[in-house]
Amino acid sequence: MSVEVPISVILSTLDTPRPGNLQYILKTLYSNSSLITQLSKSELSHLISRVNNLIQSKDEYKRWYGLHLVQVLAFNPVILTTGGAAILVSLIKLVNDRSYDNVLLFQNACLAISQIVKNIRGKPSLTREVLTPNLSNIIAALIDNFERDVATVLQVATDLLLRNTTTFKPFINKFEVKLTALLNNANFATFDDKLQAAVCKAYAYLNLTKSSNQASSAAATNSNVQALPDDQWRLRIFQIVEELKEVVQLYENLIDLSADANINKQLLSLGKLENSKKIFGKLSVDVNDSSTILQISQRVGVLTRLLAAFLTSATPFALRAPLGLAIKVATLLISISTSYIPVKREFGRESGLGKVIQLDVAHSQAHGVVLLRALVETYKFNVLSSSHLIFSSLEVIIPVTKSGKVFKIDDARCLNLESELLQVIGAVSELLQLNGHISDFEVIYKLIDASLLLLKKRTPLDELIDKQQQSAAPQGQGQGQGKKNKNKRNKDATPMSDILSHSALFELSPSKSTVKTVSSFFAIVIRKLNKINISYRIKLIKYIVSVSLKQYLACGKISHMNVKLLEDLVLYPNDFENFNNLAIVKNLLPNNQVLSLLTNPRFPVLDSKVKQRLESQYADLEEEEEQQEDEDEELAETAVEQLPHTSNTTLAEEIDRRTTSTTASNSANTPMVEVFKSNSELKKIQEQQSLTFAKEEPSTASKRQFQDSEMVEDSIPVAAANKKAKLEQQTAPTTATADQSDDEGSDFEMPVIDIDSDDEE
Amino acid sequence: MEEIVFYNPESQGEEKSNALNLGYATPIHTQTNVNGFRQASTYPNGAVITGTKQGDRVFVACKGKALIHVYTWGKEAPEQKIPVPEQLTCLTLVHNKEENVSDVDLGQDFIFEENEEFTKLPKFKIPYLLIGGGISGKLYTWELSSGLLLSVKEAHYQAPTVLKTTADNSYLVSAGKDARILVWKISDLVAFDSTEEKIIKPAHVISDHSLEITDMFINNNIAQDSKLYTVSKDSTIRVYSLFNFQLLSTFIVSGIVESIVVDSADRAIFIGLQNGNIRQIDLYEANKASNILEAKGGAGRILTLAEDHELKSTITYHAPHPVKRLALSLDGSLIISGDEKGRVVVSDIVSKQVVKELKEVTGSVANIQVLSSYQTAEDSVVEKNNRAMLPLKRVIASGELKEQEVIFQKGMDQDQELFNLDDYLQRVSSEALHFEGLSSVQSNAFGNVATSGDNAAMVKVLQEKNDKVTKAYADLRSMYEELYKEHTKLLEKK
The missing domain is CATH 1.10.287 (Helix Hairpins)
Incomplete structure (x- = not known):
């Protein structure tokens, strides 16, 4: 249903724009492109000038109105060819205009420009006529007004930088200055993630072409080596690693890095660059002002983000990426852990300072994990070679306590490090997805424990209640004192009474994202690791089943995620599993296609080959029943349809034809192709004595099959009983019930006859 | 949509003029362009192709030379000739996956996730590994993007004949003239280990065959259902489960088996025999008496195939020349076969009739691969400066992480193809509130820094x-x- 607004009406409303009609006009202009394509020349120029007037008007509302019109009209090629240039010029003017403060106007002006540029890009003569003359003005305007709305400008400018790199070249230095200022901003770490990532990405793209003196000189030193387009890019990566190394070396002053000789060696082996250009200024860390210490991990965070941007951004051409080096940096960051490397003695005594240092180191570790995860997600199998290294380094990050000889995860610290642990879990899931053959399950076990902990309801009161109980304990010893204490405490605790009596009300459930990450991890573990310890397998089953049941009872349905997990539990059994959870899962998931197929296996539909054979068999049995004759005719029809084959038809047609004919013949065939027969059918067959029931005399049944087919069996294995279907171990119980019901059918007949005969007597 | 058959010859004897040894890539359904690849003579299974788009490559292990020829799709002459430590008799590729955990996993409560993002495949795209079997019986594993030789393993006592990987990239299976089949964990073959000489052992050794193994097939199921089909000169076809390495069934044929291909849904096996026949073995068949569909084999059964005198399931086109290679089309209805004389034909499986004869090669057919292709407008744009691959190293990697430097390109996000008008209108109306004085839309953090x-x-x-x-x-x-x-x-x- 098209609601077409005639062009005369549109033009008149553009004179006096009102909020009520904008939506209609936008919709009309977008969906009825014929409206514009059929315009006369004068009407077209009229429309374009109206839009231009709106953009240039002094009224903010009119401007905004015009900007939205442009964003929709940009999709129309007729508008672009006739009025594109004029509109672009006025848009640039608007971006440069500093007389208004409204961010909405600025944002929409930028977006309108980018919309026009996107639609022009790739069309050769349009680009030549409209885009090229204006492009440098656009870039200049965007960079000059960078601070007005960083997020929008970055988005548009990065796109231009990536796709119109040569035109951007003269502005690269200017842009770099702005970006470096942002990166050096003391609050950079507190920007939202998207913006941080956008800044880092834009910074990386700056190095796509820029061939500074440094790069060319570096290339020149490698005599006879041709300068490659990615020299600058690579050089910058090494510079970032160098800077990162220097920042990490600051930790030498705070923690006892010398305790781990390996880390020192690794740090030094990261390499050294001569007179490398620094992106960041110097950090000033003062141990007396403990908050300055946190700057270290913030700097590490920015640097790892930058490194990740360089290594994982989409690029127009292939680049040499020092993947091994990056993995090394990430694992090194992760391996600096205060669980194994003590804080320096002089700071350790002041517990406050020691805690801050520990916290800072933990943050740096987390940044390492984020980098690692980004690498695994991008490079996938290329990371496989070092996966054992990564696994062992990730193990370090999980907080453990030692009780006796066994390491157990440290619950309190795990909860503190939730977001970091989720990163670890994500990274491990990605790695397992690549390779399920791992020899050391220790990391997985620890992570399962930690995940289950994260999934539990949390109460902030555990410590509180412990404290109460502790103070309550000595009561029995000194009565008088105890009473006094009790009175006093009760007074304090009155406002707390809710907490003590209704502590369940204060419990918090884990967040949705936590549940999702952990569930993905569980799914991967179930699918890929069929050799994990059975006790951990049981932990997983217990969690999944109980959560699903709880969800079902509370909401009446089980979430898609849990359904998947339940299915996986059945489809991927553990090697050591001597129980079967099929029944539980089947009960929880009624009407489930996967489980239904598993418990009632069907053989794949055959090609027309079988149809032919069935046809010939029907010919033999023709005299039997009229109904069957009808089916026979259907089959013959489909089979005839099947045969002709011409080589000239295209594949698509071919597939089309085949699928339709197969489905058609399927419906006719279904009763024949079924694996299990209904009781009546079986009985009929028994009457005909053409086949003994398989379960009763398996050996004869299978022998008979082979006499019938062209096969001759050399040996009949003892265990081979029922040939009707290849049954997996899990399906056994269900098959048994199916057989039982068949048996019941035949058993039932016998008593009836007996009773009848008794009565007659 | 089109299907393209890639095939190349194994030149016989001591022909000096190798330039004539053309390999071909031909569409099955149309008569259009045939791509040729010069000097593409290999041992059987000695060539692999990554695809049929711009930037795809063909790797050919030259027969008689310790060289790998690399062709880019569309070019006739090899673009790179990479020297390798010794002559390679067979090759296989391990592809890098595109999916992440979030893609394959538990989505939202809705079945089709709306926000699923697809990034385009980058123009520069090379597989993860190239694994080659040397004529001395060694296995060489190269990481293609870095050129590193990750491992060399003395595997077979004689030259390997065929290498295959499982669909989930977890196992490599190698078979050789020494009648042995070795199953390797790929993660073992590629692991860096700088500390000591790494000892790689096969995950499993199968030595059931008594003569040279001529061909193998691995189906594309999940790890639990992965099956390995092997054929040998000892006239047997053996089917193994790759999950627990059990022999599921053995088929005994009269005559030497040269090649095998299996229906993608595991419904039928097709074997190429030395007497020039192609035999179809159905894995499910309706019992003549009861009309119930039944599976053949399994549980270690040994089945002897009766002679097919009526030629109901035999294609005889190639007789008496041995059928060297087989492949199936996408829908499993056409079989492409190549013989020792160099003939390659497409036959219809149901009618057993030859549908099309493809261009003959000189010498015996060494490889046949069928690729589905979908040509878009972008594919016609020829990329001029396609980056060359790094040469493959001839010395084993030291295991030092810094050594790993990969050539890599990440694909760009797919351009937004359709403008979501409704979302856009929502934005418009929320912005409109600002002008009606109903909301105080404030500038972002950086909005008004400069007064x-x-x-x-x-x-x-x-x-x-x-x-x-x-x-x-x-x-x-x-x-x-x-x-x-x-x-x-x-x-x-x-």
């Missing part, structure tokens, strides 16, 4: 004024206080 010059001047003026007034007030106050003190003094004196 305009006029404002700053104004502030300065006001500041000065304020300072003046404050000072005047302070003066006044101190005067008043002094006066008050005087006054109290006077009062006290009174």
